[in-house]
Amino acid sequence: MSTDLGLDTLLVRLALSLAAGALLGWNREELGHPAGLRTMVLICLAACTAMLLANWLLAHTVTPDTTVLRLDLMRLAQGVLAGIGFIGAGTILKQGNIVRGVTTAAAVWLATVVGLCFGAGAWPLGTAATVGGLLVLQGLKWVETILRRRSYGSVTVEFDAGRTSHAAILAVLEAHGLGLSSVTIEQAGSTGRVIGLGAHRARGSAWSLALLAALHETPGVERVVWEEAA
Template sequence: MPSFLTEAMPLTPSWWEIAVRILLTVIAGGLIGLDRERGGHAAGFRTTILVALAACLAMIQANLLLSTYGKTFSYFTQMDVLRFPLGILTGVGFIGGGAILRRGDMMTGVTTAATMWFMTVVGLCFGGGQILTGMAATLVAFIVLSPMKQLDMWLRSEQKATLVIHSSEADLPDLSQVLGPLGCVARFVSFGQTSEGRPGVTFELRWMAKDQDASARAIFSALSEAYHVAGFSMQSTST
């Protein structure tokens, strides 16, 4: 096994070692970014590469400065050059915060922000010369984002929806007979007016399902046959 794969961060890395670090960072960022690009996420192929590459270059620069800064007998302070790449993590935190959006009960971009932060750490690994660590981390990230996503889709998860039906305050409908066989539970929220200006009542629906769309269609169809549904909207979390 080549020594540069297992060697700790050298004080004077050669140019070919630096080139290998940059190349592996681009490959790792492209591999993860391609998976995100196929999913139609905001931070896709190029963004993921740039985030990882920025962290890698910051760590390389800190590596090159290690041999020029230090504490001598004539100085009371020393410059900690490793704070420079660590500051990249803070900067990516702001970018990740911008990728997360919340609209009512829907939150998007959480996994995208986490991926960007993770790829920053991968870039720091490659930039610091921890090649095997960076390669292992990239492989784990790819498995989590791609194959394990199928497992996430297979697992049953709690689904939520907001239901509005036409009804007066004197006649609060009992939805248990309709929703019970479907494994759905309704919780009363409030009385008010529907978009048509008629009196209505709002419920929050909760149920467990693998397929969000199919289960929602079945619940909506059952409710439409028994009641005059004025509104039905899913409360979902997208990554």
């Protein structure tokens, strides 16, 4: 950890953290995720400032006359990483049975670490982490689109239990190739409900429209909702 904190050093480190946060935030902003451009820039800038403060404290605490020093400056960085968990958790949203925002939370964590790197003067490491993060966010999304053979989502079916059964609904889902990873079965009086979370191999809207049509044709089905995971 370098303790050389001239004005030029401060400006360079802060500028690098601003640039890294802007690059990571641009990716999230473009895709419409909760933690966008300004959020990422502020997070990265705050982390950089925290490490610069640690450097400043070290430079102004250690002197040639110092004989006993008990100052754990790394606790400052640890506190930043622990505190950022609250922001990361806030980007994770649960909509129905589908969880979104986990990748954005990971990007928030990365922006924090990048800011700490630049604040500590580890410019090559911070630059490499920024480039690696962009490659993962941009490049692997393209690769994932090519390799991905399944689409994920949740289906909710409400029906008259006097005219059909939970087993019949599950049979329709199975017949249309929906591999269920979890199923919730409910019944209140004469109304039954099946909530399933799973994956199917077909892509596009044709499959989901065919599933909705087949479920609506099942006797007793009153309401069907399919929610595709992004």
